[in-house]
Each structure stands twice: as structure tokens, then as C-alpha cells.
Amino acid sequence: MGKFLTVFDSASSALAAAFAMTVGISAAAVAGGILLGLVIGLALTYGGRVLALPFRAVVDIVRGTPVLVLILASYYMPAGLGVSPGPVTAGVAALTIFCAAHIAETLRGALLAIPAAQTDAARAIGLTFGKTLGYVLLPQALRQIAPNLVNTAVEIVKASSLLSAIGVGELLLTTQEIIGRSFLTMEFYALVGLLYLAVNLSISAGGWWLEHRFRLR
Amino acid sequence: MNYVLNFGAVLRGFDDLLSGLALGLAMGLAGLVVGSLIGIAAGYAAVFGGRPARAVVTLYVGFIRNVPILVLALFAFFALPQYGIRFSNTNTFAAVLAIYAGAYLTESFRAAMLIIPRGTIEAAQSIGLTGVGVALWVVLPIALRNALPSVGNNFISLFKDTSIAAVIAVPELTFQARKINNESFRVIEVWLVTSLIYVTACGLLALALRRIEKLFPRF
Numbered sequence: 001m002g003k004f005l006t007v008f009d010s011a012s013s014a015l016a017a018a019f020a021m022t023v024g025i026s027a028a029a030v031a032g033g034i035l036l037g038l039v040i041g042l043a044l045t046y047g048g049r050v051l052a053l054p055f056r057a058v059v060d061i062v063r064g065t066p067v068l069v070l071i072l073a074s075y076y077m078p079a080g081l082g083v084s085p086g087p088v089t090a091g092v093a094a095l096t097i098f099c100a101a102h103i104a105e106t107l108r109g110a111l112l113a114i115p116a117a118q119t120d121a122a123r124a125i126g127l128t129f130g131k132t133l134g135y136v137l138l139p140q141a142l143r144q145i146a147p148n149l150v151n152t153a154v155e156i157v158k159a160s161s162l163l164s165a166i167g168v169g170e171l172l173l174t175t176q177e178i179i180g181r182s183f184l185t186m187e188f189y190a191l192v193g194l195l196y197l198a199v200n201l202s203i204s205a206g207g208w209w210l211e212h213r214f215r216l217r
Numbered sequence: 218m219n220y221v222l223n224f225g226a227v228l229r230g231f232d233d234l235l236s237g238l239a240l241g242l243a244m245g246l247a248g249l250v251v252g253s254l255i256g257i258a259a260g261y262a263a264v265f266g267g268r269p270a271r272a273v274v275t276l277y278v279g280f281i282r283n284v285p286i287l288v289l290a291l292f293a294f295f296a297l298p299q300y301g302i303r304f305s306n307t308n309t310f311a312a313v314l315a316i317y318a319g320a321y322l323t324e325s326f327r328a329a330m331l332i333i334p335r336g337t338i339e340a341a342q343s344i345g346l347t348g349v350g351v352a353l354w355v356v357l358p359i360a361l362r363n364a365l366p367s368v369g370n371n372f373i374s375l376f377k378d379t380s381i382a383a384v385i386a387v388p389e390l391t392f393q394a395r396k397i398n399n400e401s402f403r404v405i406e407v408w409l410v411t412s413l414i415y416v417t418a419c420g421l422l423a424l425a426l427r428r429i430e431k432l433f434p435r436f
Contacts, residue, residue: 055400064416066380069391076398080220080405156247161285165384172288179295186296193284193292200283 007182010082018174019195025170026157026199028092032151033099033156040100041107042133055104062101067159070094075166091163099156106148110141150207154200162198171195221391226401227410230393237390238414244307244389245376248314249322252375255315256322260353261352263323264330268288276321281320287381289313294385314426318375322364325371329363362433369426373419380415390414 010013043055045075062070074097075090122132154188164173175192179185227234248432260279262301290313294306304312333356341355384394394411398404 060420061219061412061416064377064419065412066377066391066415067407068380069394069412069415072391072398073412076404077408079404082220158283158285161287162381162384164287172285172291176291185299186292189288189292189296193288196285196288197280197283201279202377204283 004033004184007184011178014174018171022160022171024162025092026202029099029156031154032096033103036100037103040104044104045111046109059101059104060161061139062097067098068162070098071166087166087168091168095156095159099152102152110144111137114140147206150204153203157199222405226397226403227406230397233393234390237393241379241389244311244314244379247311248318248375249372251315252318252322255319256326259323260326260330264326265302278320278323281317286317286378290385305411306385307387310387319373325364329360333359365430373422
């Protein structure tokens with residue numbers, strides 16, 4: 001325990017920076033994923049055959065591919081085109097696309113679950129498609145998918161640990177470096193597990209608070 | 218931008234990719250079977266158990282579902298051997314996958330048992346079945362059927378999670394893909410083909426699962 005405290009003390013600033021990196025990467029991926037997911041979800045639902053088809057293909061491919069493969073692909077593939085985005089950009093891009101595909105699919109489900117009569121009624125009172133979407137459909141659909149957003153955010157935080165495989169200095173890779181120097185394998189893997197647990201429980205608690213604050217259910 | 222597609226290296230390694238796929242499916246299936254046993258037991262405890270049993274299940278599910286599976290795998294692979302617990306890397310990952318799957322499947326089976334009508338269980342008791350009898354002959358079959366769609370979805374995501382075993386050098390599909398990638402630098406072809414193999418496998422699994430669901434009509 002004494003050795004752990006000594007090592008922890010000397011590594012604490014690196015750990016804090018890595019923790020911030022994990023939170024930052026996850027937040028960026030979730031924020032980008034929500035925006036992109038909304039666009040793709042709308043295109044899937046209302047895009048008609050021409051617009052929906054390419055998005056359908058992308059969403060199905062992303063959802064059928066493991067996150068680690070998405071991360072490795074977005075890290076290595078651009079090199080073939082002579083571009084090297086760097087591990088952080090490649091990693092965030094992969095997590096964003098993963099997040100967007102899942103949100104798009106849940107949003108589509110939520111939009112389709114709203115009775116068609118509501119759209120007819122909105123049109124009957126003279127709302128344009130944009131207004132129908134903004135005032136009638138999206139407010140209901142977004143409430144519906146709110147619990148899903150919390151789950152997706154937790155999944156993204158967990159998936160961000162895979163960025164260690166392409167050399168992003170996030171929480172897990174930094175912990176592995178500390179373990180490589182100190183050989184406190186058990187202690188630091190336990191610590192990093194607890195740190196991920198803390199982040200994810202905070203997300204769940206935050207989601208729970210928001211749901212009750214805005215009486216989403 | 219002068220990249221010319223050449224699938225030669227990927228095709229030469231295609232057997233390795235397929236054997237990697239088979240290993241991934243095998244680990245996924247092992248994780249599903251053992252995970253289901255854990256999930257059935259823990260789900261039963263969560264629905265019908267006393268307060269201490271429910272608390273243990275809540276802790277297990279809450280802990281496992283909020284920690285990355287990579288952290289669990291690295292812990293099992295690097296930390297446990299220091300305490301004399303040592304398996305091959307494939308078995309280590311399969312075991313981690315089972316414990317990980319168990320937490321998700323606990324939720325599936327808990328939900329499947331919660332929707333069994335109270336009257337069904339009372340009817341079973343009134344014809345003289347004991348607690349074990351009710352659990353084995355009434356709760357279990359109904360829960361298995363109710364949980365089937367969710368268990369199937371879990372299998373697909375478990376299969377995708379087996380890609381993470383590449384990090385501890387289990388020679389599954391992603392590991393083989395990375396090997397071809399590093400040896401040939403055919404970066405676009407390798408990941409295109411690997412992704413398509415995963416997508417196809419997941420698609421076929423989903424189709425097969427839908428078939429299986431139809432074989433067992435809902436109660």
C-alpha cells in the first residue's frame with residue numbers, strides 16, 4: 001500500500017490529465033454523435049429512397065462492425081489516401097460515427113412510433129414539414145430516446161478505452177504506462193476500473209436527474 | 218491519392234481471417250452459454266430472492282456494466298496471474314466475456330421473469346409444485362422464451378466484443394486483420410474486408426436468430 005501511494009502521488013498529475021482526456025474525448029464523440037445522429041436519423045426516416053439508402057448502408061455497416069475495428073480502420077485507412085489524421089482525431093472520428101449510427105437508429109424508431117395521425121393533424125392546421133418536425137415530432141421523439149442517450153454515452157466512455165490500442169494517451173494507456181514502470185498491476189487496473197465506474201455512474205445519475213427535472217417520463 | 222486497390226495480401230490471408238472469425242464466434246458462444254447460466258441465476262435472485270441476494274446482483278450488474286471490458290480483460294490477463302490464477306489468453310478472454318455477458322443477461326432474464334403473471338406462479342404452487350419445482354418447470358421455460366430476442370441481441374454484441382481479445386493477442390479476426398495490415402500495409406483492403414466479414418456474420422446471425430425465435434411461439 002505504501003508503494004502504491006508513492007507511485008500514485010508521483011503519477012497523479014499524469015492520471016488527472018489522462019482522466020480529462022478520456023472525459024473530453026467521450027464528450028466530443030457524444031456531442032458530435034448526437035448532432036450527426038439527428039441528421040442521419042431524419043434522413044433515414046424522411047429521406048425517401050434515394051437519400052435513405054446510402055445512410056442505411058452506412059448505419060448498417062457501422063452497427064455491424066466492432067468499435068475496435070472502426071477505430072483501427074479510421075486510424076489506418078486514411079494513410080492509404082496519403083492523409084494521416086493522428087490517433088486522437090481518428091479515434092474521436094470513429095467514436096463519433098459509432099455514436100451517430102446508434103442514435104440515428106433509435107431516433108428513427110422513436111419517430112416511426114409516433115402515430116401518423118399526428119403528422120396529418122399538423123398538416124391539416126397548416127404546419128409546414130419543418131414546423132411539424134420542430135413542434136410536434138422531435139419534442140416527443142427526443143423525450144423517448146433520452147434514456148437511450150444516457151446508455152450510449154456510457155458505451156462511448158467505455159469504448160474510449162479502446163483508443164489505447166492506437167496510442168491515444170487516455171486513461172487506460174496512461175495507466176498501462178504507470179503499471180509498466182511500477183509493476184503495481186493489480187492496484188492500478190483496479191483504480192482505473194473504479195475511475196471508469198465513477199464517470200459512468202455520474203453520467204447515469206446526471207441522466208436520472210435530468211429526466212426527473214424535466215419530467216421526461 | 219495514387220492508391221491502387223490490391224486485394225492479393227488480404228486474399229492470401231483470407232484463411233487466417235476465417236479461422237479468426239471461427240474463434241471469435243466460438244468465444245462469443247462460450248460467453249453466451251456461461252453468461253446465460255449466470256444471468257438466469259442472478260436474474261432469478263433479483264426477482265425472487267431476498268434483500269441480500271438482490272443487493273449482490275445489483276452490485277455485480279452495476280459494476281460490470283460500467284467498466285470497459287478491455288479493463289476487465291487486462292486485469293484478468295495481467296493482474297490475476299500474480300495471484301496464481303492463470304489461463305491461456307483465449308480462455309482468459311472467454312471467461313471475462315462470460316462474466317461481462319452475465320451482467321447484461323441478468324437484466325434480460327430479470328425482465329423476462331418480471332413479466333411472468335403472478336397467477337401463473339400461484340397456479341403452479343396450487344398444483345403442489347415446491348419452490349424448486351416452480352423455478353425449474355414454470356419460471357425457467359417461460360423466462361427462456363421471453364428472453365430469447367434479447368439474448369439473441371446480446372449474442373451479436375458479444376461476438377462483436379470478441380474483437381477486443383486482439384489486444385491480449387488472441388488470434389481472432391481483428392488480430393489477424395491487424396497482422397495482415399502490419400505485414401502488407403494494404404490498409405484500405407484489410408479493413409474493408411474485415412468490416413464486411415463482421416457485418417455479414419452479424420447479419421447472418423440476426424437472420425438465424427429470427428428463425429429460431431419463430432420456432433418457439435410466445436406463450
